[in-house]
């Protein structure tokens with residue numbers, strides 16, 4: 577991405593003081609990433625409210641039963657899932673959106689009201705800020721993959737319960753296996769604590785590189801965009817986290 581555009585996006589986020597790190601490697605493929613994304617984009621699930629067939633009698637747990645499930649089967653499996661109580665109260669499942677071969681995987685908490693309506697994660701105000709954060713890193717939204725800890729909206733936007741997160745976990749794990757991201761960016765407490773199996777606060781988890789799963793995918797924790805909307809003074813720390821993720825993506829770290 578050209579520097580003036582990046583500065584424009586940083587300004588739009590209220591981050592005029594943020595400085596882009598100078599690329600160690602010349603010609604870091606920002607522009608090619610932008611060019612290639614059309615071929616990768618999966619688009620969102622376009623299900624109409626309650627149009628997904630729900631398997632009431634046998635919860636769709638193919639992701640558990642068949643760890644080799646492919647991307648399309650996984651999508652269908654999620655659509656049919658009724659393994660926890662959340663599906664009964666939401667409009668549709670929210671599988672995730674973006675490039676299924678993305679090098680950067682963003683994982684949030686759960687769909688909210690807007691996401692539940694549109695079938696796509698991070699489409700509300702927090703989503704707008706997330707888009708700005710990604711652009712500041714040099715990624716269009718379509719070039720990364722965006723998912724959540726749970727695929728169904730919890731009622732009244734409450735936090736997903738531990739058992740709901742556990743029930744949905746095989747789907748997310750299989751998404752991670754298939755995407756093979758270079759970096760996972762966990763945004764917010766629910767995401768970070770569920771992925772890292774800890775109850776340590778985000779403020780203590782951020783700022784360093786964690787490792788996820790058997791393959792040791794590098795994982796960086798940062799604040800949730802919704803929190804940043806309420807606490808804009810924390811955006812500087814979030815930018816440090818994004819730069820940490822970028823340093824891994826660029827191969828600056830081993």
Ligand code: URA
Pocket residue numbers: 684685686687688691696697698699702724764
């Ligand atoms: N917040 C999240 O964590 N995920 C969404 O999809 C939307 C808001």
